[in-house]
Amino acid sequence: MGLRATLDFLLYDWLQVEALNGRERFADHSRETFDAVLDTCERIARDKYAPFNRTVDTEEPRFDGEKVILPACTHAARLAYAESGMLSAAQDYAIGGMQLPYTLESAANSFFAAASVSIGSNMLTSGNASALMAHGSAMQKKVFALNEFNGRWAGTMCLSEPQAGSSLSDIATRATLDGEGAQTDALGPRYRLKGNKMWISAGDHELTENIVHLVLAKIPGPDGQPVPGVKGISLFIVPKQLVDSEGALTGERNDVALAGLNHKLGWRGTTNTLLNFGEGKYPVRGAAGAIGYLVGEPGRGLQCMFHMMNEARISIGMAATMLGLAGYYASLDYARNRPQGRPMGAGGKDATQPQVRIIEHADVKRMLLAQKSYGEGALALNLYCARLVDEQHTAGPQAADEARLLLEVLTPIAKSWPSEFCLEANSLAIQIHGGYGYTRDFQVEQYWRDNRLNMIHEGTHGIQAMDLLGRKVLMEKGRGLQLLVARIQASIQAAEAAPLLVVEAGALAAALRQALAATEAAWSTGQPGEALANAVPYMQALGHVVLAWMWLDVARAALRADAALPANAGRLAAARYFFRYELPKIGAWLEVVSRRDMTCALMDEAGF
Incomplete structure (x- = not known):
């Protein structure tokens, strides 16, 4: 029994997800349309992602002085994903979405995480765009969010800094109004940003014509000094390439410079960067600082960003889950085919008897059951949380409010529990493979390396x-x-x-x-x-x-x-x-x- 059979059971037999089609938003859907989406994603993951999981692990991103170089398979995989429409799967028909339940979107995306998590890390683009749909102006939604949802542009979130790490109250990136007065154009109040951001996933690449950075920075208070703590933090759109109000590139490079690539234990196929904003490498419009546009109200940057971070945290939990299950499936196949040892009889082991497959040993069954209980249990939890998202947005007022609050309590668990215990599942998968599992001849060691990041990703344990x-x-x-x-x-x-x-x-x-x-x-x-x-x-x-x-x-x-x-x-x-x-x-x-x-x-x- 593989991933698809498990998803079908959890979606249809357990969560009764077809019942959502009785709601107005999902009325056009049926079991057939849900299955078609799952079929499409399973096929793309099998053809464009899984065969290249080792490739992107060994051919890491590199910077040639002008641009970041990624393997051709990464470009092909991202194009196939964007063309599938999954970046906007849960969005309104009016903006090119499918109006799928988020539960289905989450389930369908699980195939990509299982096939190659570091190719399949598109979550930041859709999360970035969703945050703008919730907090951006009408023009920001039109120009930035919609071009992310259609796959034309990619998105990031830029929170951490080299000296501050997860302590956002200590960020040093500053934003000041562009010019002496309040400069505003069609895209919103215009600021100049200066500072450094660290650990930015997909912070620079050539996969899309533009990258939309969402950046946390502090605006000076009335006395010209930064407001202490988190109250002074605001959120800004800082595009890599400047654009006009129609979403066309102006041909001007914004002052966002790649300062270096981080070389990671796992997730090696995803570019991870140190970015310098406003250092002067790409002077723009005769003044210092990267151009950024304020999202929402000044001083409410964290509230806007947490809209994106909560979605990202559930996605990290799902990524950890899929890596745990990928290792489980690999070690199950190995255990079924690897002969070693003999059964224990009343008089001990009989060396004249043929060897048995290792899956017949009780301790191997223990390790397989542990992996199954961790991985499939975590998958149930993540899909349950996704179902709460649908309840929050489409149920009646009381049920929606309960779903919101329940999701608040469950999100830290949905992110962290799979990150810890599906990593343990990956360790058990290596153990089942024995010495072979510790070599790069088998993918279980890569699954462990990829999963180790998830206890740190999007807020540490x-x-x-x-x-x-x-x-x-x-x-x-x-x-x-x-x-x-x-x-x-x-x-x-x-x-x-x-x-x-x-x-x-x-x-x-x-x-x-x-x-x-x-x-x-x-x-x-x-x-x-x-x-x-x-x-x-x-x-x-x-x-x-x-x-x-x-x-x-x-x-x-x-x-x-x-x-x-x-x-x-x-x-x-x-x-x-x-x-x-x-x-x-x-x-x-x-x-x-x-x-x-x-x-x-x-x-x-x-x-x-």
Whole structure:
């Protein structure tokens, strides 16, 4: 059973995604149109992406002094993707979109991540354009967003800086009005930007005729000095090539210069850059600084950018999931075909007997079940989050608001849990291959290298954990956490009616009580330093509770469909594995959270 069969089950049997077609926005769609989109993306991924995954890993981007050079296969893959219409799949018909449910868009894009994640990193372009559709002016939408959605231009997001990393309040990039007065043209208030941005994915390339950078920068306050903290941060459109109000290139290069390429452990096919804005390498219109156009209101840059970042975080979770599943499929195939060792009989091993395939060994089955439980469970979580996006935009007011709040709580988990545990799945895939897995003759070592970035990508593990325990479970007086608890309890109650799931339902109920007690204990003193000292163990534990919930619900769907089918029997086995081998781990994690253990926080650096 491969990825397509798993997607079909999760979409149609579990999430009942066809029901969305009863809503006005999706009324033109059917199971047939959904399947056609999945078929198209599966074919493009198989033909244009998968054969070149090793190519883009070994032929890294290089700078010849004028432009970034990428393999021809990258150009062909991106063109095929853009021509498929997937960049605007969930957008309105009026702007050339398909008005697909985001759930379908997310599922269809999973094929590209599984085939070659570093070729298939188009998420920033669609995320960039979506942020502009939400916060940009009518002209900015027309000129920039629509030309990204149609594939003509690419997009980035430029947050981090060499000296600040993830600490956005410390960014040093500055934006000042262009000229002595407020210079405004059809594209919006015009500013000049100066500063440096680091770790910019797809920051420079020749795949498109233009690159639209979304840049965070600080505007000086009334006293001419930068406003401290995040309140002074604004968002700007800074195109690589300047354009007019009709979206035509003016022939002027903006002062955005490639300062260097970062050489990464994985994701080597995606250009990753250090960009200098306004350093004077490309003087423009007789003044210093890169030209940028303000998006939204001054000082509200983070709110605008987080629209894009939340979408990117769910996409990172999906990328991590697909890499985990790619390794699982590879190690499953290897285990089915690699003969080694002999079965253990009553008198030990009989050397006269023929060798068995390694999949017949219990420990190899353990490693395969672990990978399956991590990968397919994470896929269920990411698709569930995508379904919440559709609820947020197309359901009635109450359901939409609940979906919004539930998504706030789940997003740090949907990004970080797959990033950690699907990386572990990749490690197990290497282990199953033995020494061969540690060589470049097999792709499992590349899957591990590619996946290692995702615990850092779009907000590190520690940042996501502090966001979860420090903000998300507390927001709106804890209503988001209460919604999550109510949904989990509803699944538990439904599972208790199925004799085969009674034990698992009870185990999840007990785990949920543990997690809630730990949440309360962490904040019992009201001291953030104590509560957040063990935020990562908290996120690991709550993530395991959420994944157990996913598996309990998926198991119910498997029983409804037909438990005797091999695929559904496999799902039930993966659910049992997760409940018996994984869920019990939360006790140790929650113990340090509940005691507000300060071992790590109080460690004197001299002792290291």
